[in-house]
Amino acid sequence: MSITLEQVTKRYQGQPVVNDVSLEVAEGEFFVLLGPSGSGKSTLLRAIAGLVDIQHGGIALHGSDVTHVGVRERGVGFVFQNYALFRHLSIADNIEFALRVRRMKSADRRARRKELLKLVALEGMDDRLPSQLSGGQQQRVAVARALAHKPQVLLLDEPFGALDAKIREELRRTIRVVQRELGITTVLVTHDQEEAFALADRIGVMNLGRLLEVGEPHTLYARPATRFVATFLGAANLLLALQGPDGIRVGSTPVDATGRQAGPAAREHEVVAVLRPEEVELAADRDQLATRYVGRATVEEVQFTGALERLRLRLLDNLAAIQHGADPAEARIEATRTQPEQRALPLRPGDTVVLGARRLHVLPTPLSSFVVHADDDDTARALHADPVLATLAARMKTRVATRAGGDETAPQSAAPGVAVLATGADAPARVGQLLRAGANEVLLLTGRAELPRQLCIYWMDNAARGATLAVAASLLRHLPAEAICVSAAPAARRDARRAAALRALLDARSEARAAHALETRTELLAGEMPQALTDYLASLDTPLLVLGASNAAQATEMLEGILRKLPDVPVLLVYRETP
Amino acid sequence: MIRILLIGIALTFIGGLLFAPLAMVFVSGLEHGLGAWFHSFTDSDTGAAIRLTLLTAAIVVPLNTVFGICAAWCIAKFEFPGKSMLVTLIDLPLAVSPVVSGLIYVLMFGLQGWFGAWLQDHDISIIYAVPGIVLATMFVTFPYVARELIPLMQQMGNDEEEAAITLGAGGWFTFFHVTLPRIRWGLAYGVILCNARAMGEFGAVSVVSGHIRGLTNTMPLHIEILYQEYNYVGAFAVASLLSLLAVVTLIVKTMLEWRTGIRHH
Structure with a gap:
């Protein structure tokens, strides 16, 4: 294992910001820590680098315990959100900083610098100052600088946070290519699920200081175990369903669902099911529905977003199924439709449709309502x-x-x-x-x-x-x-x-x-x-x-x-x- | 119209209150020609006063620079109990009248002071001697470097230092290669102000010096003595030298400001 975290806990003024996190990241893996702001993900990353000390637990890099080892000796590469380039030094001096600290010969330093600048596609920028580069270029320099001393672990703290969408995507690709090429174990922190999906071999979702779930992107998306992961990774409608001896019912309708199959007790009990907006089927009447009927609904809002159409629907029957808010009448279902679907059944606010579920995933959570x-x-x-x-x-x-x-x-x-x-x-x-x-x-x-x-x-x-x-x-x-x-x-x-x-x-x-x-x-x-x-x-x-x-x-x-x-x-x- | 009027008032004010006296210093100093001006400095007491002033500045400015960096570092980078108290204490010399600053040392180290008897027993003289002048000057010029650096360092944050540590740099390497270059202009500015004050200080030094000619007279004190002896040319010659130092300081300061201004844009 490249990085091993054992029950890592960090408290600020008594409040745990990182709460009992255990995690193993494999050699050469690209791991993404995903969570909303304040979830403790950046603190955890800084704890791995040694920039933050922890109150409880252990951290090991490549099998050796580094819990009480200083930042310098851990020798990880760290990329900061706001680049943290040395503003008074040229790009060349920035990249060579770690090599200069290690007293490497000037010719070797130069060779390594050229190699790194080529890696991040910034050849010929050696003599510029950081302020003469764009944000995206600066972050490339930061990546090159963090890699100069050949660290075995690369840590990136929201590296694309301050960049606009186009440059983000470009830089994302660069980082993925660099990571593949070097085979370096990488942990990236982000709050952007799209970024996580695009980069990660595995994703760990954090909330309130806890690491909730760890898994491959598609598994986490299709079969989340917790409400938080279900709603944080993409949009999700949460429904209350009943699980009995003979399957799952939403209201009065039996439906097919993945997730928990055998209930602990013979008697019927309530479960929480996830219905992704893209798994909602809309039809003019029940006979045209290809999937199981969930209920009738009126269209409240139609939003055009390019490739997809986003709809907000209010359920007219089967109200017990919906659990967005405390008041069932306030509950809404979100649905997205592709262009062909839109052409087959054009919808406008006020229209009444029937609603089916193509795929329903039951969360294994024991607390429903x-x-x-x-x-x-x-x-x-x-x-x-x-x-x-x-x-x-x-x-x-x-x-x-x-x-x-x-x-x-x-x-x-x-x-x-x-x-x-x-x-x-x-x-x-x-x-x-x-x-x-x-x-x-x-x-x-x-x-x-x-x-x-x-x-x-x-x-x-x-x-x-x-x-x-x-x-x-x-x-x-x-x-x-x-x-x-x-x-x-x-x-x-x-x-x-x-x-x-x-x-x-x-x-x-x-x-x-x-x-x-x-x-x-x-x-x-x-x-x-x-x-x-x-x-x-x-x-x-x-x-x-x-x-x-x-x-x-x-x-x-x-x-x-x-x-x-x-x-x-x-x-x-x-x-x-x-x- | 109003604009012209306002500018006119401002210029008259500056001209009358600031520029004219300054010009007067040079004019009076050079009244009997350059020869007389230079002749004033051949006086051995004047030479001693200049040397003492330079010596005091040479001791005080480096010490206060080191202290200022340390204090600013502590205050900007760490949280500790009594931090706001320390910030207030650093400002204290600016609030206290220089005469009081001098008296404090007389009370502490003078013959009747707390340590007076002990010092006399060990044959150490502080008051009415060079150490007293250095101490009083140090006290008065204490805040200049620290005050200049604290807001600067607070605003800069720790990112670059943290980056340096993750790259393997130690504390000193980080300080000399990352922190110091970042604060250099602010630091230079603080040092210049500190130096200007150290050379020009009158009140506090006057209390502890004892005005012994050729021994404990700094330039400002010497000017006063020459003046009181009706040696106007001598007084204004030394005064013009001191003013020249101030003018040079201001020019360097302006250049630094211009320099930092460029770096900010």
């Missing part, structure tokens, strides 16, 4: 406004429905999605009712103003482990918190239970990493549950407890024990009934 359960309007409003729920709903772009009190006593009435309750003395009892009625996840909110900084993950038995980790992983993609898996064992070293608990934690950590790309810490608490857990939670700053259970009675008992001591800790209960 939220349902607030409240006895009165005030409680409902308070729960809707709770920062945890509001943040999650906004970042997951999902729906928050409301259910009036009393309903959950009726059998089979637990609505799909995460049930949301206000914490309180009667909470454990109500949770019990919800679980019996078929709820899989229950979120207990306290109205605390801060978002959780730590996610404390604890499963009461191993049957619930997989689901608990999956839910925690999903949650962490939307909340910038640290993940800590806990278990408890008596303090005595010799105790066999201690070894077993430790092994279980390590297993869980590798499962979280392998199945959910989630990096976690582990904490083995001394003592007995639930006492050890309440003590530990009380020691944390602003925790949220993710509690996994497969026995409803035990779960409510545990909840009662924790809530009595710590009434202001929000809890997400993950319940998986053992068959």
Whole structure:
């Protein structure tokens, strides 16, 4: 492996900017770190170069640990967003800088410089000053300069950020050619997905300091695992679908979908499906639809963008399927059509069409939507406004429905999605009712103003482990918190239970990493549950407890024990009934 | 019309207040011809005053340059507690009256001062001697280089330095090959101002010098003495030399400004 990152964490004033990132980049690979601004991608790149020190984790280049090695000794090539050329030096001196530092002979330096200038197609520019070159040319010089000392790793921080579209494309090609020619391991940071697709062998998508998914461009586009990647890489319509024993339904219509096939439970549950705009089929009526019918819609907006036509549609039926905003009536579907499609069925705003899905991809995320359960309007409003729920709903772009009190006593009435309750003395009892009625996840909110900084993950038995980790992983993609898996064992070293608990934690950590790309810490608490857990939670700053259970009675008992001591800790209960 | 009027007022003002006195200095100095002017400098006390002024500047300017670069570097590149306090402290000599600046040293190192007894025991004289003059001048000219460099370095950022380090350069190599060339014009400007002030300082030096002819008189002090002795030609001859230095300084400064101006466009 050329670059190996092991649980790299960087905090600024206590807030993690890079959060437990582990990554391996192969020899000669072109790896692109993609993410919105503030996602921590540039910080991660600078940490690889050694320009930023990290608080936790390790960095290795070509097998040797460089975590505590200075920038100079790491010897990577680094290209800065604003070129950072030495303005007072000529192009020749800029390129020869690294060679001069290494006391190379002047004739050798010249030969190397000529070679590099040829590589970036800037022959004859030797004596110019950087200010006499265009932006694109300056960035070429920066690339040549970074390559002068033959580094084994080339790092580029948004190298095309300050350039206009045409020069960008040209420079992109140059960099790809140079990279292929030299076979140098390259990591490029960008917020532009088109750039990522054009350059990368593999892409890593970052958000809120976490590396969410890593994969080849087409895999990430066609089969994203997370909402964020689905919506950040290209446009995506997110639909709520129901997965039952006999397949996936969008509203009342069964559809074909890729992604998750076998559900964990026999009973029907809600899933999130991705419908790309180009996979939306539009027809005048149902009979002309070549694919599965999703619903009827009116055209709201038609935008001509050259090769493609972009449409915004409002669904007239099957409203339950849409989950863009909290209000289903506000939800829109985006579609794009090619020229032949436009000619076959010209559309104008106001027209009514039927809508089909050519290809639907179900996300493996366990959290689909939220349902607030409240006895009165005030409680409902308070729960809707709770920062945890509001943040999650906004970042997951999902729906928050409301259910009036009393309903959950009726059998089979637990609505799909995460049930949301206000914490309180009667909470454990109500949770019990919800679980019996078929709820899989229950979120207990306290109205605390801060978002959780730590996610404390604890499963009461191993049957619930997989689901608990999956839910925690999903949650962490939307909340910038640290993940800590806990278990408890008596303090005595010799105790066999201690070894077993430790092994279980390590297993869980590798499962979280392998199945959910989630990096976690582990904490083995001394003592007995639930006492050890309440003590530990009380020691944390602003925790949220993710509690996994497969026995409803035990779960409510545990909840009662924790809530009595710590009434202001929000809890997400993950319940998986053992068959 | 208004434009002409305004320009007229401005020119009259500058002419009357700035140019005429300056011209007067040269005219008075040369009143009895070039011979008398040159003759004034053959006086041994005058020679000593010139030498002392040059010596003081030669010690003070390099020290304050090094200090100014260090301070500007710290303030521009690092975050540390007490940073704004340090910035304020650097400005202190500009705010304090030069006489007070001189008195501070008398209070510290004078016979009645904190260290006075100890210094006397060890036979070290600071006040009414060259070290006192150097110290007082240093205090007064403290801020010039740092103040010039701080905004410049803050605005430049760290990019080029970071680039140099990734290319394998060490701290000194980076400083001499990257940082110093970037700040050279600002630095030169600061050094010139510092030098001008160091040579021209009167108040602070006057307090600590003791006005011993031929020993602790700098040029400005010597001019005052000559003047009070009704030696107008001598006084104005030395004054014109000092003014000449100031004029040369201003010319160099203007050239530097012109130079940096070009580099900015």
